[in-house]
Amino acid sequence: MVAAAHDLAAVWATLEGVPDPEVPVLSVVELGIVRDVEVDADGRLTVSITPTYSGCPALQVIEHDIRDALARGGWPDARLRTVYSPVWTTDWIGADARRKLEAYGIAPPPGRAPRDSGRDDLVLLQRRVPPVACPYCGSHATTMRSVFGPTACKAVMYCDQCRQPFELFKAI
Amino acid sequence: MAPALDGPVQAALVQYLLRLGDDRLVLGHRLSEWCGHAPILEEDIALANIALDLVGQATLFLGLAGAAEAAGRDADALAYLREAIDFRNVLLAELPKGDFAFTIVRQFLFSVAAYYRLEGLATSSHGDLAGIAGKALKETRYHVRHSGEWVIRLGDGTSESHTRTQAALDALWRYTGEMFLADDVDATLVRAGVIPDLATAEPKWLAQVTGVIERATLAVPPSGYMQRGGRTGRHTEHLGIMLAEMQILQRSYPGAKW
Numbered sequence: 046m047v048a049a050a051h052d053l054a055a056v057w058a059t060l061e062g063v064p065d066p067e068v069p070v071l072s073v074v075e076l077g078i079v080r081d082v083e084v085d086a087d088g089r090l091t092v093s094i095t096p097t098y099s100g101c102p103a104l105q106v107i108e109h110d111i112r113d114a115l116a117r118g119g120w121p122d123a124r125l126r127t128v129y130s131p132v133w134t135t136d137w138i139g140a141d142a143r144r145k146l147e148a149y150g151i152a153p154p155p156g157r158a159p160r161d162s163g164r165d166d167l168v169l170l171q172r173r174v175p176p177v178a179c180p181y182c183g184s185h186a187t188t189m190r191s192v193f194g195p196t197a198c199k200a201v202m203y204c205d206q207c208r209q210p211f212e213l214f215k216a217i
Numbered sequence: 218m219a220p221a222l223d224g225p226v227q228a229a230l231v232q233y234l235l236r237l238g239d240d241r242l243v244l245g246h247r248l249s250e251w252c253g254h255a256p257i258l259e260e261d262i263a264l265a266n267i268a269l270d271l272v273g274q275a276t277l278f279l280g281l282a283g284a285a286e287a288a289g290r291d292a293d294a295l296a297y298l299r300e301a302i303d304f305r306n307v308l309l310a311e312l313p314k315g316d317f318a319f320t321i322v323r324q325f326l327f328s329v330a331a332y333y334r335l336e337g338l339a340t341s342s343h344g345d346l347a348g349i350a351g352k353a354l355k356e357t358r359y360h361v362r363h364s365g366e367w368v369i370r371l372g373d374g375t376s377e378s379h380t381r382t383q384a385a386l387d388a389l390w391r392y393t394g395e396m397f398l399a400d401d402v403d404a405t406l407v408r409a410g411v412i413p414d415l416a417t418a419e420p421k422w423l424a425q426v427t428g429v430i431e432r433a434t435l436a437v438p439p440s441g442y443m444q445r446g447g448r449t450g451r452h453t454e455h456l457g458i459m460l461a462e463m464q465i466l467q468r469s470y471p472g473a474k475w
């Protein structure tokens with residue numbers, strides 16, 4: 046196969062059809078896990094992906110699902126490359142994807158990811174996070190129950206209005 | 218991509234990455250011992266999440282160490298097939314988990330030190346090291362906040378929680394100095410421009426830790442003799458026992474997968 050034979054738009058479309066195993070309402074492209082699609086000098090397709098969290102147990106499933114989708118799409122010899130910079134951030138989750146998360150019952154990341162330089166307020170005690178709207182009733186009367194939730198990317202919230210626990214996609 | 222490094226620098230890089238990886242592998246394993254045993258459900262989940270972050274970071278750093286070593290060992294081989302004497306973690310990480318106060322205080326002391334080290338390493342000229350450190354930094358920010366808030370709640374809580382937290386701080390303090398020891402490995406990498414000089418990490422750590430200890434109505438232990446040995450493979454008896462449990466499956470059934 047020669048380089049020109051790859052329809053990169055079709056590759057991206059295929060990858061957009063691969064859901065994240067833990068947040069199946071978003072694709073691995075919408076989450077920003079797929080960083081790049083290119084054709085190497087030898088004519089093979091290379092897809093660059095980046096991990097979300099260091100210990101995310103879903104990463105192996107994601108790699109498998111991407112290979113599988115690429116093979117079915119006609120790119121059985123595609124390479125997967127793991128890249129570490131730039132570092133993955135929830136800032137890459139776009140407006141459409143945020144709406145999908147909310148409709149699915151997961152509050153999208155509140156605000157932009159915190160910056161890591163020259164800070165002296167590492168330990169806050171008060172949860173001075175931007176107000177989070179309950180994905181079920183829209184109320185802002187919500188409190189954080191635990192920064193650490195059922196998966197690495199989520200925190201556990203509680204809505205004082207409709208009295209439902211819900212998940213929040215942490216800003217990172 | 219990794220820059221081409223000459224022999225001694227490459228060897229120092231392998232050692233440095235083993236230290237980063239082993240600290241996290243050993244501490245992550247210790248934290249995982251709380252799974253199903255933490256005082257409340259949220260805390261069980263939090264400690265398991267932090268353990269997962271640390272073991273994940275260990276996998277990345279050890280994977281990089283294996284690649285730099287170029288001797289055919291991957292992260293699993295380094296984690297499961299080395300003896301205690303070959304581990305390079307600080308002694309602080311391997312001490313038994315103790316009570317909840319001990320686990321939280323250790324996590325706090327370690328996480329703040331890790332935070333300032335990773336902040337520097339995120340600017341490394343080694344692209345993969347910088348990227349992995351940058352990712353770990355974001356995770357560590359959450360670990361610092363979580364453990365720091367607990368130190369304040371426990372220290373400024375009941376007389377029982379205050380007593381236990383002060384006891385943990387007193388017991389752990391003599392293990393903190395080792396986190397900031399810099400030897401030939403560090404100097405070689407700084408000279409070669411691979412990593413920045415991290416001499417400011419210790420005063421930053423002390424300022425941050427002191428602030429939280431004071432808010433927690435606890436006393437900063439007096440400075441004194443500091444334990445060391447982990448970086449050169451001289452460990453406490455606790456590490457061998459931990460590794461026996463952690464490694465038994467791969468030792469008994471080499472290459473087992475499930």
Ligand SMILES: [Zn+2]
Nearest residue numbers: 179182204207
């Ligand atoms: Zn609600």
